[in-house]
Amino acid sequence: MALSIPLCLFNRHRPKHGTVAWDGRGYVGTCRHCGTDIIRQRRRLWRRIGTEPTNLSD
Secondary structure, three states: OOOOOOOHHHHHHEEOOOOEEEEEOOOOEOOOOOOEEEEEEOOOOEEOOOOOOOOOOO
């Protein structure tokens, strides 16, 4: 568990169980360690909301 908080500093988060929900665009939740709002980019990869990469091909 001691390694989890430093991973939050590198924008690597883990969702708190029971806080994950579908918002119409993706899964969002709350980080279990730092409490920030996060969004799932792909399986097992959660990032702070607002830091997801933009799609430049549109």
